[in-house]
Amino acid sequence: xxxxTQTPSHQVTQMGxxxxxxxxxxxxxxxxxxxxxxxxxxxxxxxxxxNNEISEKSEIFDDQFSVERPDGSNFTLKIRSTKLExxxxxxxxxxxxxxxxxxxxxxxxxxxxxxxxL
Amino acid sequence: GQNIDQPTEMTATEGAIVxxxxxxxxxxxxxxxxxxxxxxxxxxxxxxxxxxxxxEKGRFSSFLSRSKGYSYLLLKxxxxxxxxxxxxxxxxxxxxxxxxxxxxxxxxxxx
Numbered sequence: 489x490x491x492x493t494q495t496p497s498h499q500v501t502q503m504g505x506x507x508x509x510x511x512x513x514x515x516x517x518x519x520x521x522x523x524x525x526x527x528x529x530x531x532x533x534x535x536x537x538x539n540n541e542i543s544e545k546s547e548i549f550d551d552q553f554s555v556e557r558p559d560g561s562n563f564t565l566k567i568r569s570t571k572l573e574x575x576x577x578x579x580x581x582x583x584x585x586x587x588x589x590x591x592x593x594x595x596x597x598x599x600x601x602x603x604x605x606l
Numbered sequence: 607g608q609n610i611d612q613p614t615e616m617t618a619t620e621g622a623i624v625x626x627x628x629x630x631x632x633x634x635x636x637x638x639x640x641x642x643x644x645x646x647x648x649x650x651x652x653x654x655x656x657x658x659x660x661x662e663k664g665r666f667s668s669f670l671s672r673s674k675g676y677s678y679l680l681l682k683x684x685x686x687x688x689x690x691x692x693x694x695x696x697x698x699x700x701x702x703x704x705x706x707x708x709x710x711x712x713x714x715x716x717x
Contacts, residue, residue: 519702519703521702521703521704523705529709530693530707530708530709530710531649531693531695531705531707532707533704533705533706535702536702536703536704537702538702542702543702543703544702544703544704546704577646579648579649583703585703591654593637593697593703594639594651594654595639595651595703595705596651597641597648597649597650597651598648599647599648600647600648
């Protein structure tokens with residue numbers, strides 16, 4: 489069964505450094521997402537992406553964050569200057585469609601990247 | 607905005623049935639999703655409801671009442687491996703298919 493994959497599984501960085509988290513969505517999916525989950529807290533939406541554009545972003549997704557689809561398979565999240573409070577599990581997700589039939593909009597999550605900012 | 611409420615914890619016995627409730631308030635409703643999340647792992651899709659009623663999928667069923675802003679996930683024939691957090695998530699109309707998650711219900715299945 490097709491899966492979303494993410495690399496790396498763990499990343500440790502110093503405050504102020506840039507990090508890039510990578511994701512390979514399910515191959516026939518057209519909509520891509522990033523969510524984060526701070527330890528012990530709920531999953532929070534960051535951004536959705538379709539047709540090489542951001543469809544929607546949350547207030548968390550400020551100028552320090554950016555997303556890119558650099559080629560036909562990868563989807564990346566860049567944090568330009570990491571802060572201590574960026575420490576979290578970051579999940580990539582993808583769906584066939586973005587709206588309409590709920591079945592097509594069902595989001596499938598990758599295993600996550602655990603980011604620790606020191 | 608959206609607000610989603612779930613019980614924080616529940617305990618049930620292996621082989622039994624458990625019902626996990628979720629209530630929500632949203633400005634525009636376009637589907638409710640249930641995910642299972644084991645500690646340190648990704649949310650795994652279980653079921654969705656867009657229309658009122660019960661959707662059955664093996665040992666798992668999910669119910670929705672849009673007029674009441676209420677859903678539940680029913681797990682039958684509980685197994686030890688069902689011990690996990692169960693996340694209720696609401697999709698709103700418009701925009702980029704964003705899911706808003708509740709805090710999750712931590713289910714513990716005991717012998």
